[in-house]
Amino acid sequence: MAFPPAARKRAVAALLASALTLSACAHVPPQAPQAAGESAVQPPAPATPQQLVSKVAIPYEKFVLANGLTTIVHTDRKAPIVAVTIYYKVGSKHEPKGRTGFAHLYEHLFFGGSAHVPNFDIPLEAAGSTPTNGSTAFDRTNYVETVPTGALDLALFMESDRMGYLLPAVTQDKLNKQRGVVQNEKRQHDNQPYGLFDYALAEGLLPVGHPYRHSPIGSMADLDAASLADVRAWFTDHYGPNNAVLVLSGDIDAATARAKVEQWFGGIPRGPDVAPVTAGPVTLPAPVHRDLADRVEVLRLTRNWTVPGMNEADTTALQVGAFILGGLASSRLDNELVRGKQLAVAVTASVDAQVSTSFLQVTMDVKPGVARADAEAALDAEIARFLRDGPSEDEVRRAVVTTLSAQIGALEQVGGFSGKGATLAEGEAYAGDPGRFAKDLADIAALTPETIRAAMNRWMGRPALALAVVPGARTDSGDAMGGWGDEPASLAHKPQRTTKAAPLPPPPPRSAPPVAPIGDPVFPAIEHATLSNGITVALARRTAVPKVLLSLDFDAGTAADALDTPGTQGFMLAMLEQGAAGRDATQLAEDQERLGASIDAGADTDTSSVRLSALTDNLGPSLDLMADIVRRPSFAGPDFARIADQRRAALAQLGSDPDALAARTLGAAIYGTHPYAQAEDGLGDAAALAAMTPETLRAAWTRWLRPDLARITVVGDIGMDQLKPLLERAFGNWAVPAGAAPAKPLDAAPPAATRRVILIDRPGSPQSVILAGRVLPVAGRGPAQVPLALANDVLAGGFLSRLNLDLREQKGWSYGVYSSIPLTTGPRAFLVSAPVQADRTADAIRAIVTDIDALPARQPVSAEEHQRVTEGAIRAMPGQFETNAAVLTAMQAIGRLGRPDDYYARLAQAYRATGSTDIDAAARTFITSKDMTFVVVGDAGLVGPQLKKLGWPITIQTVKAAQ
Structure with a gap:
């Protein structure tokens, strides 16, 4: 559960931010120059702003219960899911002196259970909720979950239970644990480059006492001083139904919604009227x-x-x-x-x-x-x-x-x-x-x-x-920032760990409703075509919005740098957007903005991609520019020098980013000379960057961006009969070059694994970043993919996983611990990420090792875990494939890994066919700590003595930005 320190608070502002992201690397011309042999048919004119405004509508109905709860209902039947969104009109601006961080602390406590719900996440995740989350800002606290239609009553029961009956579950133990989680969240934020900026910004712009001056996460001193009586009073004063807005959107209508909201929320009494803060x-x-x-x-x-x-x-x-x-x-x-x-x-x-x-x-x-x-x-x-x-x-x-x-x-x-x-x-x-x-x-x-x-x-x-x-060296500490602003510099923390609070009356009896059964999820049908030059096209038509998302993927990625020099692929892809077909970067950007389209080039481990997001009405001219960027880039010397300077600066910045340092170091350590040892950030290193020239990049473009290494994947509001002619115009006459296509040596053997610690000294770090991993003897196209994925889910693949519950929820040492097994084409890796408070670094590593080795030797997969990662995952699939982007990603995996078109349609059957013993077997075979490499980025003076007590080989490195 996260808090956005500078979140935008209304749709238009958020959309301006989204538009910035979309347009940052995107360019589209009104007309692209024709290549020989291309059709002379011109695409339709771009849509006008007035036409675009006419396409934006969210019909709704609104009603207010007798207790003041405002409910808004929007019907959208495109999928059997309902989004439950609740906003409490309480944020950090409502916090008085000495109570900073209370709204955000309560956001965390809301997930710790209520009188009739021991844990908020467990029933929802088992029912297929995605996402289940909350956030806190200056003006509000919000909670969101998207559930299968059959689980709506359960979601409303649970939201109403924590609105009306939370306090019996707010115990001293839960307060202490969530206090620790929040303080580690603060440390994690402060530990990032520029991490103290927001505090200094508020201090410089606003006087002491202004409600927007202190941070939503508050001060360490106020969090430490919070007593059980304090936080209970905060809830009573602010979380009544008359201070909340509930929105139900999706597979629901107003009449059905009113009856359900009355049933679950109608009996909750009004709370105090919260005085406006302006x-x-x-x-x-x-x-x-x-x-x-x-x-x-x-x-x-x-x-x-x-x-x-x-x-x-x-x-x-x-x-x-x-x-x-x-x-x-x-x-x-x-x-x-x-x-x-x-x-x-x-x-x-x-x-x-x-x-x-x-x-x-x-x-x-x-x-x-x-x-x-x-x-x-x-x-x-x-x-x-x-x-x-x-x-x-x-x-x-x-x-x-x-x-x-x-x-x-x-x-x-x-x-x-x-x-x-x-x-x-x-x-x-x-x-x-x-x-x-x-x-x-x-x-x-x-x-x-x-x-x-x-x-x-x-x-x-x-x-x-x-x-x-x-x-320079930090002279300020985040521990002393973010509060009211007039605290004395010598203010000492006074932890309230054992305070007493008055007993509460027993809550009325309530019980959770059953979750209605759902059918197997339906993945969109995939159509196929082949362009004149052999490029394959896969299309899933979805008409929810008049937009098209398209990705042109090449079998290259950062792994291709194993055949060039480090950073070549990323630099080459960045240059595509700096000039093409006689247009410079500014002209390309302006043309894109006129069309409301975006084109972005980038790479992951296996694939180099150019992705287009376009309005359906403007797809023709958008594809024309995409073709120019891909097929006719300039690689001009001045652009090269400018982008090289930016990449040098980015490389230098890596030295101040603990997460980037850990990722680079671990990848090189576990993969050795294998192509996957190349840094996935695509920046390479300083020596390789210094040696590159425009000719180097043009050679890489010629070598890797060629039709016989390409696939096109499309999702959106268009049929194949309309799409294929546009693609033929843009890419169909692109000739396959002479000579065989390059092949990456993905079958190369990674080095022998061994348990060790690599400590990267980052003096003054308030937190240690732990990243651990080992290479598995299985590739993306190999067997045991479903049981292995489920074993990862049990261990640390989500909020309710063993590692996260242990280090975050039980011990309070971390804001979040997660593991992953990236779906690479070649040998996959098991990775664990754990940012932890510095004084618990070695203890956290011991806990990680213990939890990993317990599966399945001492703690096999339980019935609850099995249900959550199988049936819960099945129920979550309609929500996971709600967006075109999610469907596109799934289709790209189908194409890259050679999976059948109905892979995701049959995934529910595969989950149901996987028993807990299958998951145990996958964990026993592939997931072990005995030969994992642990990279730790932290203060060696504080962390080093702890790590020595582990008794493992330790290598200490100093920070090198371009290592």
Whole structure:
């Protein structure tokens, strides 16, 4: 369960963030140059903003129970699932002095069980819920689960039980354990590069006592001081039905919903009315400058302002203005500072919208070697130029189309943190109107350049907080940050571990309803075709939203670097998007934004992919640009130099990222000279990067991106009769080059495994990152895949797995422990990830070893575990395949691993045919700790003495950014 420290609080703001992600590497032309032999038929004209707005709709009905619970119902029958979304209008802004972090702490306690539900996750996961999660922010706490229709009554029973009858389960023991989990979550956040920035931002912009000043996760001192009586009183005061919004979206109608909501929630009494908390933006009396030292390699400059809350008239204009300034791929800051003067390796601008006060931020990551004064002058000059001139009509149109395309995509998901349920809930919770998103989108479509320019000048013309994160040793501690703000520096923690609370009256009897049976999940039918040059095409037609998702996959990936030099594949793919067919990166980005499409090139271990997301109406021109990017890249020298600088900066940054350090080190240690030893981040190393040239990358492009190594996978609102001609136009006349295609030596033997510890010294780390692994004698196309996957699920594949329950829920040493067995084509690896508090590093490793070796020798798979990972997984499949992206990923695995088209349709039968003894056997054969390599990234002075007591071979390394 996570808290977003800078979460956007309404659909439009979240969509602007989503659009940024979509457009960051995406480019589409209105017309692509024709190659010889291509059809002269031109694709239809792009859809207009007005046409896109007409496609955005979330019909709903609303009713309010006598106890004040507001319920909103949206019907979507595309799948037999219902999303349950509940928003409590209580967040960190409601916390008084000395109680910071309480809302987030209660988010965790909500999952610890209630009077009639010993554990919230176990019944829901067994019933097939996906996802089951919660989050806390300044203005609210929310909980989401998407369940099979037959499990809706169970979900409502459980949500109502923790709304009405939570307190009997909030014991001192549970408080102590969840307090530890939350504090480790805080350490995990603080341990990241730039991890203290959010604290310093709030301290610099807001005065002590402002409700948005302290962090949602709070201070260590307040968490330690929380007594059982304190947290019980917090629940009583804030979690009544009259302070909540419930949304049911999916396979449900309003009449059915009303009866169920009345049944489960109607008897819960109203709670106290929560007084509104309002505090508007603050104008600094003069510009403020602050440097925050951190163990980072890249200087980060920021300019920050508080601006109006999300419901104010200027906010939409500010959001779109910031998007144009530093959010679009063709943004002003990108064009001037990254691609133009090449002073920055990354830039952003965005508005973090809250109910009462929002935050506008402009960020520049300075290119190493650039003088700080020059970078600051250029950043400030570009902001001033934008305020003076404002955006153009074309920039506004591109921002609007990109945002609307993202909104249409969001309609695909009924639940989760960003689907239709959350959109309706946020409209009601923040503005008293579930349909507020429609007004916001209409406001976006109506924006003019002058409206945006005026709003930006009103608010960005005020004094700014210039907060910079500078490379150096940390002088601040996250333990002392995030609280109210006027605590004395010497404030000591006073843990409340054994306090007493008044006894509670017994709760009324209640019992959980049964879960109705469900049929086997239905995977979409797959159609096949072959282009003129032999490229195979697989299509699953899904009409929920008018969009198409397409991936052109090549049998290459980072493993291909074993035949080139480290980092070649990733660099080559990054260059595809920098220029093609006579267009530079800016022109490609602008054309993409006009169409509301995105194209992204990247690689995983086995596959290099170019992926397209497009509106169905604009698929033709979107495919034309995709063909240009794939088939006619420029590899121009100036672009090469710019991207090389960015990759050098990214390599340097790896030295400050404990997770990246651990992943790189473990992969090289367990795979040796096998192709899978190549770093999956695709950055290679400094020596290889220095030796690369545009010609090197063009040679790799010629070698690996060829039709006879390609597959096309498509999911979306289009039929094969429409799709194939468009693909023939774009890719069908692409000739297969002479000579045999390259083949990666995936049958090479990994080195002999041995138990050992590699300690990477990262002084001052508040937490240790543990990453352990071993290579298995099984490949992705080998036998025993289903029992092996289920064995991993039992051990550490999810929240209820053994390792997570042990180290997080029982011991409170970690925010989360997980394992995985990546589905690689060649030899697979068993991996365990465990970020833990530093003083428990060796204890955590012992616990991991004990839990792994107990399966099945001392603790075979139980009946409850077997049901959860088999029948629960079957019930979860409709929710897992709700989105086009999820179906596309499954289809790519089918194609890459040679699975039958009905693999996922038959997976339910395979799960039911797998007994607990089969899972035990897979664990006994493949999962053992005896020869695992443990990589630990932490403070060697604190961790080293602990690890020596393990009695295993230990190697100590210092941080090397490009190792």
